[in-house]
Amino acid sequence: MSNSSGKYPAFPEISPDEIESVLMPEVSQWGLTNGLAMYPPNFNISQGQLAPTTLYPTPFPRQSFEQAISVQTLYNELYAKISQDQDGWLSKRIGELAEFDPEFTGKLWNLYLDAKKRGISQPLALGLFRSDYLLDAETYLAKQVEFNTVSVSFGGLSTKVGQLHRFLNETGKYSLDTGAPFYQQEIPVSDSTALLSNGIAEAVKKFKTAETHTLVAFLVQKGERNVFDQRALEYELFQKHKIKSVRLTIHEIGIKTTIDAATKRLYYKATGEEISLVYFRAGYSPQDFTCAQDWENRLVLETSYAIKAPNLLTQLAGVKKIQQILTEDAILKQFIPNDNDREKLATSFVKLYPLDDSELGKQAKKMALASPGRFVLKPQREGGGNNIYKSEIPVFLKSIDERDWSGYILMELIKPEPTTQNIVIRGNENLREPILSELGIFGWVLFDDKQLYFNEYAGWLLRSKSSTSDEGGVAAGFGCVDSVVLY
């Protein structure tokens, strides 16, 4: 705890009976009044459920919190620059990687090549990013787990869970015997709803058109349960920026939009309104593409004049292999020449290794087989569930052709301390279970081939998962939204 500026905050001591009779109604009704909600499985559209959430904010060292925030604009810059694909650096890497994940990375890459052939008409791109960290229990450093470049979620709900925890604290609901605030420490509220919306709004403002107004298309999954998180951004966009949105699936792009063959401008057919920006909350997994037409639709979007958030190259920049390569200082230096900046970034890196025939790769192969307990093996594709942990690594590697090893990266495990006293609320149930919390920092960057126009921090997210599995609560879905009390 040497790097922490204060004492680890105690948790409220509230009996299970009081949690059930007093706090559960407080949390549920605050959540359902304020849209801290999610559709339950097999939902009908008129009924929403409290989003899975923690009862209390999770203690987080202020210094580590600020450390993670402080590097966000550097990460924005880094990923914007590699997305610019100067000297074809990113193209070359992705081209090599595509073969290891032909079903998705490969297809997206081919889409990009096709789009280039047809002509990419819009030079502007918007990156709405989230860099995810675990807190290393020894050093108290926020260590990067992954960098998300597409469909970053929970910016809407994060604002709300912070407001909930702050409300419960300020109204004395954490101190049922005194009614006074329990925490004297700060419970910050993430501005992610407002700041991510600002990013979209600035991109729309920079979009060139003769129209008096344009639409933002939220590209969404059919049957999305996390719709209230998305709606929070949509309503903020309209309330604050007077920008209207329309929700479309990738499939509907082919039916409900039309592209002008000459100008490549994209229009919403029903009203004839131009779409200035396509905000992807889908398209990050092969399941989002149900037929050949869906892939074609994605290609049409890429060639359209609408700004993509993100475009294909930016989305592809988020693969794990790129994350690994960027931890190599010689490469990082090409994009971030300033030594201090690189040092700041490196503080958030864990050791990442290739499993190829390079010197580093050869070393890594040995380590993976000899001391797998320190590592996790990750495939290219984003999202949990595909990772291989510890002793399973040698077994897995031996089961595949060694030529395919280089499709994986070997990552040193981050060792966070589980939080044992928080309580996870799912629907009507609440459970005290050890949780691990991942801190996500949002950022946005508006850029084209030549320059970055905006580069901004955009709030944060704490997501907590049961610590009983390595993957962390996969069975239970995404875990739950949480907030922080800083110390």
Next chain:
Amino acid sequence: MSNSSGKYPAFPEISPDEIESVLMPEVSQWGLTNGLAMYPPNFNISQGQLAPTTLYPTPFPRQSFEQAISVQTLYNELYAKISQDQDGWLSKRIGELAEFDPEFTGKLWNLYLDAKKRGISQPLALGLFRSDYLLDAETYLAKQVEFNTVSVSFGGLSTKVGQLHRFLNETGKYSLDTGAPFYQQEIPVSDSTALLSNGIAEAVKKFKTAETHTLVAFLVQKGERNVFDQRALEYELFQKHKIKSVRLTIHEIGIKTTIDAATKRLYYKATGEEISLVYFRAGYSPQDFTCAQDWENRLVLETSYAIKAPNLLTQLAGVKKIQQILTEDAILKQFIPNDNDREKLATSFVKLYPLDDSELGKQAKKMALASPGRFVLKPQREGGGNNIYKSEIPVFLKSIDERDWSGYILMELIKPEPTTQNIVIRGNENLREPILSELGIFGWVLFDDKQLYFNEYAGWLLRSKSSTSDEGGVAAGFGCVDSVVLY
């Protein structure tokens, strides 16, 4: 339409398919994001449902809307003054009426007498009122149906349904072929959430105490489904005024609060915080009192130093018989001496008759039997479901002892024009059915025996019900929340 300042607005023409596929998700998700919600029957606390609502705002003549608003502070003044019980005017009336409704009016009256004996320590009273009107189709005058002095509801949801309709209009969801706003006319948003909260806050400010802060007790029904309407006020109270609330049933008053025998100050036991104001969202029906202790609890509250919103006399002032008596100009003059003011009030009256042995009563008895089609017969008790309509009146009157007739009032039926083109949304279902809309105007007044300290308008509510029954959608509960487009 002679008194209307503009043309009756057309309704959007949207196909049933588009309502189902486009507008239903828009309405549900806006509602569930913003707390336009209600618990469904047999609910569990973590799941809320879109509150029953109309798809479109209902056209309402601006002049009639403003007429209803313009008399609200006069009604506030009138009911505050009769509640002051100067010269025992109200006591005398209620004492006479009590025998006709011994189960409730009688019991409340006895509670009041007991409280007087024990001593009523708090002279301040807060009236949070709602005056309900139907629009007379011939004259375009808003005619008063009833004046509610206790537990007036939907102040929270009314703000939200107006925001919903305005959002749908401004974002072009009512004009799916152009995306432009459909209505050029104003869709006002009721400030009732903020203004009713202001009333509570001003009362709390005027409450004398040595404490640094106090609590507001929301007196609520067990299993309340309309909880999000109440929570909207609670959260506004805290957010804007930093006033904390606690929710208690009448039964819990005996368990979770304690009264200081000497000072009569009321305290929330768990924390020792003083309760400055009891806001009744229960206690308006005998079902809210489940045992003798509950009646005792109500009595304790009446003698406590906490401000009641409302106190028993103010609650009792809301019985139908008082509404009838106050339409007699000679009586009205005692409270509202200004001729112009009385004239303004009278514009909102329909003919109300006693069924007693007075001259007017004798006339009314004849009319009730000879031309019942013009009337509705109402018992003392508030709330729908007990009224007797038209041809059923003679049958009913003949079935009871004539001495009991004077427990009823005879009210000329108001003849509103049904709205035929709006659509009512209940859960996942939407139905185009003729509706009748009742306009409620909120007001609040803070007073004691001697004077009125505040007298304020507090927003409005449009509530629409199926017009297929005289009672208007009783089977379907309260109807649905609606808003207005003014013309």
